[in-house]
Amino acid sequence: DVKVTQSSRYLVKRTGEKVFLECVQDMDHENMFWYRQDPGLGLRLIYFSYDVKMKEKGDIPEGYSVSREKKERFSLILESASTNQTSMYLCASKITLGRKGGGGGNQPQHFGDGTRLSIL
Amino acid sequence: DAKTTQPPSMDCAEGRAANLPCNHSTISGNEYVYWYRQIHSQGPQYIIHGLKNNETNEMASLIITEDRKSSTLILPHATLRDTAVYYCIVTDTGNQFYFGTGTSLTVIP
Numbered sequence: 238d239v240k241v242t243q244s245s246r247y248l249v250k251r252t253g254e255k256v257f258l259e260c261v262q263d264m265d266h267e268n269m270f271w272y273r274q275d276p277g278l279g280l281r282l283i284y285f286s287y288d289v290k291m292k293e294k295g296d297i298p299e300g301y302s303v304s305r306e307k308k309e310r311f312s313l314i315l316e317s318a319s320t321n322q323t324s325m326y327l328c329a330s331k332i333t334l335g336r337k338g339g340g341g342g343n344q345p346q347h348f349g350d351g352t353r354l355s356i357l
Numbered sequence: 358d359a360k361t362t363q364p365p366s367m368d369c370a371e372g373r374a375a376n377l378p379c380n381h382s383t384i385s386g387n388e389y390v391y392w393y394r395q396i397h398s399q400g401p402q403y404i405i406h407g408l409k410n411n412e413t414n415e416m417a418s419l420i421i422t423e424d425r426k427s428s429t430l431i432l433p434h435a436t437l438r439d440t441a442v443y444y445c446i447v448t449d450t451g452n453q454f455y456f457g458t459g460t461s462l463t464v465i466p
Contacts, residue, residue, distance in 0.1 A: 241400075268452065270452075272454075274456075277458070279455065279456040279457050279458060280401075280454065280455070280456040282453060282454070285452060287452075295453075327400050327401070329400075331451060331452075343389040343406065343408070343448070343449075343450075343451045344451055345391060345403040345406055345451070346403070346451065346454060347403060348400035348401045348402070348403075349400050350398075350399050350400045351398075351399070351400045353398075
């Protein structure tokens with residue numbers, strides 16, 4: 238089974254702090270994703286990465302950055318935390334379509350259990 | 358990506374089949390239908406996905422209509438642990454997942 242591990246389940250930080258959220262996957266997946274989930278808004282994609290050192294902006298990248306130095310780890314960084322960044326943050330990973338052993342077809346994303354971040 | 362429409366809530370008796378509908382009338386030919394569920398305070402859990410044919414795995418069955426404009430997720434014997442919010446998603450690349458508000462399924466003892 239795919240295992241996606243987020244470093245913290247709950248985190249409380251102060252306005253203006255630099256915040257790091259870490260995500261590790263154990264299945265050698267090329268693709269990794271960061272979302273935030275807010276009531277009534279569903280999941281919104283912040284950033285994703287399809288390879289080491291590669292990143293793509295999602296729908297709401299403002300105020301965030303990411304780092305992918307190793308294949309298994311994808312970090313989300315809040316440069317200067319603000320109260321409107323209080324949310325549930327979810328990390329996901331996915332194998333690349335067409336890769337040997339990938340099974341062909343479209344492939345699912347596998348999610349971690351999330352980090353509930355509060356900015357005071 | 359095409360949008361989906363799901364009923365906001367459903368109840369199901371424990372041990373009975375739970376049939377969760379999803380409308381995706383604007384789906385395009387290369388878009389897959391995915392189902393996930395989310396139990397409170399946990400991340401979304403992948404259930405099943407398909408393109409045209411019906412699919413079955415150890416968790417559920419996915420029935421896609423011939424015109425692909427709607428689908429039904431079937432949990433054959435619902436248990437209390439199946440109480441969750443169920444999301445139906447359509448996507449072509451699998452890189453942009455738009456989770457809406459889903460269907461809140463309550464399994465009743």
